[in-house]
Amino acid sequence: MCHRKHLFVLIFLTTTFSFISAKPKLPSFIKVCRQSDPHLNECIKNSVEHLRPLLAKGIPEFNIPSCEPLCISEVVIDQGSGAVAIRSTYRNIKVYGPSQFALRYVKIDLERNRIKIKLWLPRLELTSRYTMEGRILMMPISGTGTSRGNYTNIDATVIMQGQKIRKENETYFNVKDFYIDFNIGHATIQLDDLFNGDKELGEAMNLFLNDNWKNVANEIKPVLEDTIANIFKKFSNKIYHKYPLNLLLPKYCNVQGFLFMSYEESVITDFLNRLVLKMYRCYIFALILCYFNSKTYGYQVKDAPLLKTRPPWLIACRRSDPELNKCLNDLFAKMFPELAKGIPEMNVDPFEPLPLDKVTVSKGAGPITLTGGLFNLVVAGPSNSTPTYTEFDIPNKKWNFGLNLPLLNIKSQYNLKGKILVLPLVGHGPCDLRLTDVQSNVKADMKFLSVEGREVVKIENMHVAFTVGGMKVKLHNLFNGNKVLGQTVNQFMNQNAVEIIGELSDSIGESLAGIFTDVMNNIYTKIPMDLWLLSDEDYEKYQKELKTT
Template structure:
């Protein structure tokens, strides 16, 4: 029944592209074509309320669909229905959030739009249909309200000739839909009690039911959208939709705009003088590169902004200079003042090699460096200004053919500066290092975070066998005595406990990022775990989406591609006749699972048929279950990890980590 939503969305999206003679028109090669179309939509929008019959655009208030037939079988869904006299109200309040068009030798587009509220009414006749295990067959009338609707449609089209004129015809449309909330009411003439129960189930768990229906809505909606698009654009010649471009005055000295220069296919790989052509274009592109080309996602090169660089040198002869350095918030000037020393093009291999000269590069940013120079410790942080001279860069690029052009697939650059180097360390001051195993970490927050990440990643593989010097026991497998999860709100009401749980996979964990806020004594770590396998005993009882579940036995579970964020607040713990120990005052866990599978043995007292059906349901709907159980699962993990964190931090001295 929710297919009606997408019908309205399609009509909106298609109508937004109607541009007859008396409407604002856009130029085919306008560098801001997307913005032009959006402005045109705003002007056309008032006329969409009552429709535009001369170009087959239906009225949007209400949007009428005489008949719609649905027939689909999918996991958790079997539906065969006929909907008649469908009316949708609210579609005219659409807003286009994003529009992206590509008319470069093709007609490809993407549109994202939102509708705040949509009310739909219809007559329905549903036979032999179910959602999950609920029978939804019946006949009658329904009313529905949906809010927070977001639709994203991507499609491609081609020009077709008709009576000597070109018209657009769609090849393919793919659609994705999300609905924030929904409520329905039914007046069933055949099975009123069952229909009311089905409506109550939907109203209690609209997100769950909509997730099951989305593939049907999106697939059917794309087909409807394609039909409306072709019906509308079969009436309007392409030349009236996209007109030829009128010359503008904001051009370069060569008569081209910045966007046109970036788009021009000025060099062809079959040209015997293609190397000279590339040099010429590169020379012309210096101004472009200096200012950047936002519409092509090319950032300015003057200056080039680099968020961070990590440097490490531990293999100098005789250990004369060992250091770890972090450069952050860097700016680099001088990259566009290049000249070519050599350029070779290999068309058959789609390969380019070359060498360029850069007379002067100026770098400015923040730095942290720790290490040893001639066996003397070096620790410093502050601002860095450096001037490199007589630089050269060796270039090696491999391309790929895309639509008769070559684009860069992979590139390698090696930079060497042989002239005098002038460097100035501004606002430099010494830092106190923190010892984390064999890592010496600075106290500056950004650098400390990078260093802690590297230190943790060096010790994670040792978790399998334990780290005795820090009192960390082996954790492969990790043994968890007990976990309790209780959920009593929403579509899931279940009480469960898990005992004697073994977990394999923690030693494969990767620490992606560590952020330190020394003033708040807070550490935030982003983790990735490729796989976790769990086995143990379970006991659970309750309801999952109105389906009863009960069991007591052995469980197996596998979780893949886990992203987790652990937030720790550090504090102090008094030691008798000694300095304070570091303590974990609080710990919070947030996680996201990429995929999951599970098996619960001895469900429903050992009933094999019911147990197999429930296990299948759990594995087909693991993502919805995970979303509903996210909060209690995170709380259970916090209860497990907090004692481990207390033990790990308790062996460290607080004064080595905390400022106060």
């Protein structure tokens, strides 16, 4: 388990130095890759391979210890409920084999502030001193002694999400979320001195563990994944929190060896070459600035020129109209069919279906305690939305509105852990979700910006409250595919759908606020207000144009 921390550190360093130069001179063992390289992923893989010989002795520059064996002082696993309920501590851990990993996939998504990595390890051997107390699949277990494990054919997927933070009047990069999913092909386990050294009971329990290792591993998998993720998140932030962005990304793009060249090739004597190199460096620097300013949600605000003329689907309203809110409500309603098709001239992707990265759930108290969420969502039905009311308050810069969504069909993946009323819920896999009669009430602040000499609206600080008339849900692979338990929980959720949604509405509303903000800003920051909110004089001209057409 713990070896992954250091493997991910190596991948993290390689991918980081592939597109961000933290110092004027990079360490000689870091192989620099070009962001524009059409074979960037292959270059990063080669960079990792270049680091492999260093793993045995470690990399002191980044506080990475020797990896053969990899020594870890302590790991604590506390699984308090479910089929596996144990608290165990492992000390003096030695891991053999982590340097033999293979990097299968790397993807750096600058628009979404995200890095995705896939790894494979053929074999890991672990030894440690353990202390354990609890219950595994209804079997009590306790002991203190030596543990040995042999794990083969390990696949791991990592997603790292970043953001900017302010600290001591400086801007730093921060790893906000770190997700990991891993699968083990096979495992054998040996725990010595179980049950105070009772040989017969110990042998029976070890036999039981090895016969049921998949069930045990799947039960504690969410805890292991969270533990590994937290370890690496803290480690990576130690690097990013050490240097402000103005040092990692200097204002002037004159860092030796930045992106396009290795360190040894950095001295350029020809004036024209220096000029071209600076132009390219500044171009990449601009891309990196966009990377650090991008949002974390799946639906992204994309750059596009302002609309010059009013498209046929855009209704114009008179600013002084006493029925302005009604007119804006009609404008909103007529816009939805266009969103469904997409608006190429505004760089707005099709809205039907709507792809979303994730909707998170985090509720730690009350009848429902649940953490995790849905990810890789495909939402069908949002283009059938109907605005129910609009309150556009220009003096106070408030924009409130309501939406009715008659039907939403959602397909996604899920990863959830917690308790719903009286039933535990643990699982990850496909999710089918059907919501009917969704009533949303949105409150948002807005500000007016001048872009190219024309005024546009930008949404900020949004709050979303909603109710659901009905819900049907099916979470596949609950309790590691146990059909009886899974069917019981799914049936219970469908019978108590309204209460469950009500309990989770605040947490889900926070995710929806980010999504709705991006959707609105992707539209209204590209449509000047002089095309849809007119003065009396311009509105008269608009009416005459309508009559002539």
